[in-house]
Amino acid sequence: GGLNPSGELRKRLALYANIRPARTFAGVRPATGTPLDLIIYRENTEGFYADRNLHDGSGEFMPVEDCVLSVRRVTRRASLDIARAAFAEARRRQQSGEGPGRVTAVHKANVLRLGDGLFLDCVREVAGDYPEIEYEEILVDAMCAHLVRRPADFDIVCTTNMYGDILSDLASELAGGIGLAASLNAGREHAMAQAQHGSAPDLAGQDAANPASLIGSAAMLLKWLGARRGDGSLAAAARDMELGLEVALGKAETRTRDLGGLLGTAAFGAVVADLTGARAGRS
16 A cells, blocks of 8 residues: 555656666676666657556546456657657667667557557558668567567667556566666656666565666766766766676676675675776776
8 A cells, every 4th residue: 555656757857768778788688598688768748657657646536346447548749749759769779789779669559549549550650760770569478478589679769658668677587687677767858767676575684686777777867967068077977886786797706696696785885886986986
């Protein structure tokens, strides 16, 4: 019971984009042996998520005993917002050489004809503004199989709330583990760093949790702030954090135990901090 702080912040701050990268780090073997580098752009404020999809009250309720109705909300505005964010990132990655410039819209419009149909209409509309970006559409069940079979083929994945939640966990495990899964919740005026995984209360006080996802999320927030403010120092700090993380993950002696390494939470954090500071001192 009670409020979901993450859901409340996403709703009240209009954090419409949940940006979830999944990429392979040197030294960490991907689950299928195939490296990947993709980003999932997940709509963050509606869909089937009952704590945020209605103006007032819950989107899930019991009209009579032994009967539950779950409401799904899909709007043109939210669909256009997430599509524009996804295509803008695909263009940026293409221009920087980080990605091929490809957007994959994931849906289930063959069953959810109205909701996913509206979502696809909006993504197609935005795709028309980006003729240089390759565009494709894949059913969500097929996408799960494609991610396992050919994860390296995907660049930017644009999808609705629940599909994005599920696919991003799959992609992160394929990349090496959920402990590596960074995430940013972003809107027009605000952003919030948040690891993809939950709070892992079963690991509390054991110095066993992998902090890489939170470190990566903090770097994403710095990058967002740097772009918004035109502050190159923030972008540079984000790069230093990301490179420090890469170096620490590259060696077994400086990885966390969940990734076959030797370190606990605190020691790994200290190694990344030292590496980040050393890079910042040289720049």
